Amino acid sequence: MSARISLFERKKIFYGIIIAVVSIYIFKLFQMQILAHEQFDAKSSDNSIKAIEQIALRGVFYDRNMKLLVENAPAYTVRVTPADYDTSLNRKIETILDLENGFIKNMLFKNRIYSKFIPLRAKRGADFSAIAWIEENREHLPGVDYIIEMQRGYPSGAMGAHVFGYSKEISPQQLKKEEQYYQPGDLIGSIGLEKKYEKDLRGEKGYNYILVDSRRREVGKYKDGVNDLPSQKGKDLVLSIDGELQKIAEEELNGRAGAVAAIEPSTGEVMVLASSPQFDLNQFSYFTPKDYLRELFIDPLKPQFNRASMAAHPPGSTFKLLCAVAALDLGVITPSTTLYCGGSFNFGRSFKCHGSHGSINVIQAIEKSCNVFFYQLIFKIGLDRLKNYATRFGFGKKLGIDINEEVRGLIPNSAYYEKIYGKNWPRGILVSLGIGQGEINVTPLQLANYCGLIANNGKSFVPHLVKGYLDENKKFFAYKAKEVNVGINQSVFDIVKEGMYLVVNGAGTATHIRINDIHIAGKTGTAQNPHGKDHALFVAFAPYENPKIAVAVLVENAGFGATWAAPIAKKIIETYVRRSMPKTAATSYKNKIEVKQGAETFAD
């Protein structure tokens, strides 16, 4: 028999192995951490190769005519690296950077949970004079440096604050959700298109490998950057916004509370989405001064509120178009049906009209905006059937435009009133709903969408602000928009549109905005406002024969729609239609002359 090892021996061997391994490891650790500590420490501190994250250039915004709306502009960011920084410099740095007292202390405290080797951005968009000072005093400013980062610039003159939106430093909560991509201090789209298209705009981060010296200062590229991974620029977005029209809308609103929305009826492309008062995006492009924020918050007009897609008011008489469409489509009236207006309508009490229109048909009723006609119509249509039509035209729901700042508005139905008043809710409520007053609430964007649907005979696309994007080779790729079809007969639209034509070009309520060579079709509205002066509304499309643009204008607390809102719509329509129309005429005329001249020269 070969040699056997007793249990006692075996156990000793196990003991031996364990003790031996542990001893070797302890000895090795002793050798590394105590005997050779200084060599390793030196290696660690002049260590060595570090991957530096490169933030990708953010995609820019072009308007529908490829005019630059939002660009990237270089700006200086001053950073403080807590590991090397001397807090006795706080006062000096705060003064130079124009920061409030205690800012740096506060910043260091807030970021104490992160590694002290991560540089913190003390100020974005620092003045050049501050940078020059830092450069001069570099030796005495350990842990202070600056980098060039891109900030947003707005070169077109159109502000578009609510549409374009802005980016902010990512919050810890967002960071938790989006931890795959972002680092503390990264910017992330906060509102508007900057938020909605964040994933397209941000591009892909890159990495540069650099050599770092013992004080973690960058001394140069590792292997001349052969291992570097370049960042990839974000996608450039092509908006459906028309920069010039947007600017006009903003100027016309002139700081009054209001909004303008304009849509190309055949495509659903939003050409104007202006909300007033605006705020200055430049103040948000990097560093927002506290005073400016405070100013925005205490402003009673709430500049940060996007009125174009979030201000829900009663649509007033602009809603009569929908009642007309519903009544004609349901067959409760025909184009020749006449109803009598004696200047008022009695239903429990007397509801007034602004004139005594006699026996009129639906076209005349739209033209004159006769209340009594529509008081009677709503009883023929019925509330729930009206809600059905309103929903088909995009009221009472989010349209799904490509910014998050959008509200539903409200279209009540009988269930709504039953909930408030019980089974026998007063039918008198209906009377004012027929002329777009009462509980109905719609946004200017919804009105523009509705007007565009009427203009294009019920077929269009979901309103959208972005047409598509450009790839690296400037090749355009379109985003697909969702189609909309309200499913109503062309003949119905023809009648309603004729009424709208007469509003401006007949004896209607907005004849003062008539233009000879551009036929505008529109409808005025005045939304009753229990809290103050009425809101002025106007919806219009043009040219009547071949609609190219549909506009909705809201001016809050202004009074009559015809007086305050219609001229703004006129200016936008005229600019847009004239720009495309006479230009082609002019160029063809010019061409003719040139050809003629050429021929003459030739004849000589």
Added chain:
Amino acid sequence: MRISYKLNDRFDLTIFLSASLLVVIGLFAIYSSTQNTISQKGNFDKQIISWGISLFVFFFIYALPTKIFKIAAVPSYFFSMLLLLVVLVIGRKVGGARSWIALGGFSFQPAEFAKLATILFLSNFLSRAETDLDNLKDICIALAIGMSPIALIMLEPDLGSSFVFIGVLLALLFWKGISLFGLAVVLSPGIVAVASLFGPIYFVVAIGFVIVILFYFKKDIFLNGSILALNIASGFFVDNLYNILSPHQQKRIQTFIDPNADPLGSGYNAIQAKVAIGSGGFLGKGFLHGNQTQLQFIPEQWTDFIFCVIGEEFGFIGSLFVIVLFLVLFLRILRLASFAKNEFLSLVIIGILTVFFVHFLVNVGMAIGILPVIGIPLPFVSYGGSSLLINMAMLGIILNIHRSRKEST
């Protein structure tokens, strides 16, 4: 005093507290190494939750009747082999190896479970009255039990886990009392295999060495012939196996031979790990203050390279403390092995001890540059739910055997 004595009689507090302290130190290291790594930020919280679940499992297993381990041996082995087959088909690839099965939001490594199952089954086989380790057939059966999971795990391929199985196999055979000749038979293919990795000359030398041993023991010619054939086969097998290994594992083996050859590539981890530990010095750079750790010079610091975090931030004192805790754990478990009430349970203890020990050996050896970089976690310390769970479960078995050591069989 009486109360604590009684408690210690039924529950080995030393083992439990050493393991718990290791988990706590691990939590500190996980927090430190992941707080700047956004994608791993939740690891600290997840590890705490895993620990809670593991403690529950630990006490559950501790309270089970001891005879259940023997009953479970055969089914759990075949079930784990099934899982190892399944993982090859539906497994999720992590770091080049298809070793994870994802079930809903929960994922685990079948190899972790297979370690325990193999220990139980092999102990069961070896503790049978009729098993005779002087008999080549029984040696071969034992080898087959031990090598089958290794073969499947090599297909994933997961080099680190394979080492653990080899260790378990050798330790159990040894504890059972294999003869020196038997040990030579078992060990020689391994030696030949490793030698063949270095080249044909080493291979021939190793085979020559085997022939000398065979002459020394003077067994019959048939036995000698088949053992020699086995040795030669294993040499060729390993050569092919090397090609099965994923490129990153091949690279890790090459790196071990010369870590400075490619300082940015695969040798990078090995160098940076040493720099981290060495620069920690006597007292360390302090919690959250290790620049190697915080600047993320070492990847996977929360799992495979967690010892670097401890070495850098807590210094020699901290590393020594961790190593001493492991030493206490190992010696205490080894002591229990001879108290177990039967041979099966004694073998199980040795098997589990070997799992812990090989993990410790390879992981720390890799961090301090003594062994090649092989991805394998440090028991109780590294981040990883399924690893912590199975380690606590095995600890539960050990304390269960300790609890029942005086009961009649």
